[in-house]
Amino acid sequence: MIKIEHLEYGENGSLLNDLNMGIENGEIYCLICKEEQCLETLFEILEGFRKINKGKIFVDSNDVTESEKKYISSVNHIEDIGDFEIEVTLNNFIDYICGNNINLKNRVLEILFQFNLFEKDLNIKIKNSNLIDFKAVYLAISLMNDENNIVINDFIRGEDKEFELKFNILLEEMKQKDKAILYLTGNIFYVYNIADRVSFIKNGSLMPAEPIISEHLKEMDMMALYRKYLN
């Protein structure tokens, strides 16, 4: 469970202002915002890379506001592999991250299996691998710790439908395992498929005051929502 109370970031809360929200175990909570910077900032806060001005963050009822380690698995979006243009293979990279922990490596391979990637497919240099395979490896490594709480920043950007489908299945599985999942995105149409509850961020503030439940969302006029919160 992730709980955020009165979170403020930026000069006088210019980026995030008095954010209050809670993500329950076994649910996918989608936060939609048109301003990428807002989502990026919230994501980095939950990753532990930014310190907040005001507010509190609780993870499984523990106050992790001041802690660098937030015990939340985080998956960021990847547009290209330029940042990871290293000369090692995907396999070497997984070994490096997992160290001597066989369980972690097995967990990574388990996730990759769902994306039809096997150990033998990983003997390719990262710089020569395709983006989809790399995204799968990136996702698998990000989720290997099997934390109870997960934050995902716009990981699906609609480039490959098959990949998206497999990812959605994985999300559903994790939800079944009672994990609290916060999905940050700017794409209102994607959340339609996965969300249990939805909120919007406009001008740094959370809207509406109470999140929209997915059943209600399906009955709502998407264009009206878009105009109201994202325009």
Add this chain to the structure above:
Amino acid sequence: MRFLRYEFLRIFRDKKVNLFVIFLFVLSLYYISVGISEYMGFLNKKENFIAYEKQKVKQYTNYTQYGGYGFRVLYELSPVTVFFTNSTVFKDIESNVDTLEILKIYHSFKGKNLFTQKGSFKDFSGIVFLFGSLFMIYMGAGVIESKNYMRFVLKQMDLKRVFFKALFSRLFWLNMIFVLLFEFVYFFTLIKGISLHVQNIPYILPFLLYTLLFLNFFFCIGSLIKVLSKFEMITYMWVFLFWFVSIFLIPEINRVYLFNESQKLPTNEKINIKKLKTLMDFEKRGLELLLKKKDSLTKIQPINIKLAKEYRKNEFMLNVSREMMLRKKLRNLINYYEKSSLLYPSLYYSFVSHEISGQGFYGYLGFYDYIINLRREFLEYYIQKMYIKRSQKIEPFVKHNENIFGAKNHLPETYLYGILIIMCYCIILIGISYFRLRNLIYKK
């Protein structure tokens, strides 16, 4: 082990790195071969030199000729010079020891000597200086791939561990490349018949140590520039600029400054004219004394001996003191150069190379002292033979190898300070890189 293995793969799976390492080995091999060939050429020259000097003495018919023409002294290169063929203060030098007033130390450009010109960086130590530093600064910039990469890796490890372990693992492998390169060229010189003696090892190893620290300094600079430029592509422009300034500009500025300072030293001409005047005054005085006694030849001989002894005691020593004064000023300037070089690794690397090669400033001063001493002994010998014993048969002054001055490899007096300073620089650079990286990763 995890970091060592991973950094090994990162380095050696890169084709560019492998190609560069091969290039470095081939180029080093080539320049070591050039160094060996030049050294062999010098050994031939030395043999000819000794044979010629022996022949020359036989041609003299009296001691006046021997005293006037004298004999030459050769500065014998150390075998270690094969690593530093062109990174020396001077090439092979000679001096002429005679009874005249001028002290001569020179390099002959006559005949085939014309083609033994110096060229910067064209030797093993120069190649390591030029390409090694470029390679290391580039590799330093690659320790941390990007901010996103680092943040991703931090999912499993903490920043301190990742940064320091990755950095030192990478440094370990890169240093291994250069240690292997040194071993490779060292054994190559042994195979080629260059007798690097046990007494040379205490000079080669400190050179290796300073070289590694010098290269590590560039590595640390590379990683700092990458962090300071926030992992942007412009990093490589800054890296190249810093390398260029360090390798070309700063040594050049220092060289020009040293040259300007050296201009404040008294000119050789000024000293020589003073010495000549002292000699001429003495000769004039001696001639006047002899002219008074011209009627009696038996009285001239004791006067000649008296004059010669007087000359050796007074005028000659006055001229020696003038040379020693110049030497003292030269020594002060060298001290200043040495201390100022300590501040910047590329300057001190050159200084260490010069001195360890045996053809540096310390070597020059050693030769200078040796020549002054030899001139004193030769004058003594000349007075004995010419005036006291009045020998007719020419007996050579050089009985063994007095006309060969064996170059001595020197470890600069400030070497330990040099090591400490460069280590401090590296620690400071790594520290700044770490804290800057931390601020980039963890934003407030």
